[in-house]
Amino acid sequence: DTAVSQTPKYLVTQMGNDKSIKCEQNLGHDTMYWYKQDSKKFLKIMFSYNNKELIINETVPNRFSPKSPDKAHLNLHINSLELGDSAVYFCASSQVSGSATDTQYFGPGTRLTVL
Amino acid sequence: AQSVTQLGSHVSVSEGALVLLRCNYSSSVPPYLFWYVQYPNQGLQLLLKYTTGATLVKGINGFEAEFKKSETSFHLTKPSAHMSDAAEYFCAVSDLPLTGGGNKLTFGTGTQLKVEL
Numbered sequence: 054d055t056a057v058s059q060t061p062k063y064l065v066t067q068m069g070n071d072k073s074i075k076c077e078q079n080l081g082h083d084t085m086y087w088y089k090q091d092s093k094k095f096l097k098i099m100f101s102y103n104n105k106e107l108i109i110n111e112t113v114p115n116r117f118s119p120k121s122p123d124k125a126h127l128n129l130h131i132n133s134l135e136l137g138d139s140a141v142y143f144c145a146s147s148q149v150s151g152s153a154t155d156t157q158y159f160g161p162g163t164r165l166t167v168l
Numbered sequence: 169a170q171s172v173t174q175l176g177s178h179v180s181v182s183e184g185a186l187v188l189l190r191c192n193y194s195s196s197v198p199p200y201l202f203w204y205v206q207y208p209n210q211g212l213q214l215l216l217k218y219t220t221g222a223t224l225v226k227g228i229n230g231f232e233a234e235f236k237k238s239e240t241s242f243h244l245t246k247p248s249a250h251m252s253d254a255a256e257y258f259c260a261v262s263d264l265p266l267t268g269g270g271n272k273l274t275f276g277t278g279t280q281l282k283v284e285l
Contacts, residue, residue, distance in 0.1 A: 057211070083270075084270035086270070093277070094206075094256060094277070094278045095275070095277055095278070096212075096258065096275040096278075097275070098272060098273065098274075101270050101272070103270055108267075108270055109270075109272060143211055143212070145212075147270055147271065149270060153200050153262040153263055153264055153271040153272075154200045154217065154219040154262070154271070155262075155270065155271050156202075156214050156217065157214075157271075157273060158214075159204075159211035159212040159213070160211050161209075161210055161211045162209075162210070162211050
């Protein structure tokens, strides 16, 4: 059983298009995250949601809009795609314990290529 | 602000040799430290984490790491490398829990481990 799943795995699109990436976790976790991994493998958090509420927005352009229909899902919609958006996007989730020690469980990633 | 520095973006070892991947952190409060591994074309998987208590932490696949506050380090080691250990390794730090839930991981730039016959 896949704990954190993402679709699609690969996404190739033209500049200016709008696209969405879906994420689902079946771990019963309260918090979900989106990370961006650039071509140099640097990972940076973009957003986190706790039970459908936005917790972190790390100065991400407003072309990126996360949507959480329920606590098991956190989708990422990107408007007006730019070349610089090409990256691997990872979804993650964690069970909130009230401390900073929570383990985050990562999905397999979505490789976005903008042409 | 918290940060992590991983020395050496690429490390190459022979199969059976000691693996040492270096991580130094900066944090204004006692940190919580994590090591994640990323196999090719896969997501990240937790190897081990330091929270409180014993400073030598054992993880999966024979890896361990030691928290040294005086050196602000959390180096990852494995006594004997295996071909299957070839992967990208990320050190991460978390300090305060977030208001509203969850925690914020700050990752290092990663170390690519290559294991040669």
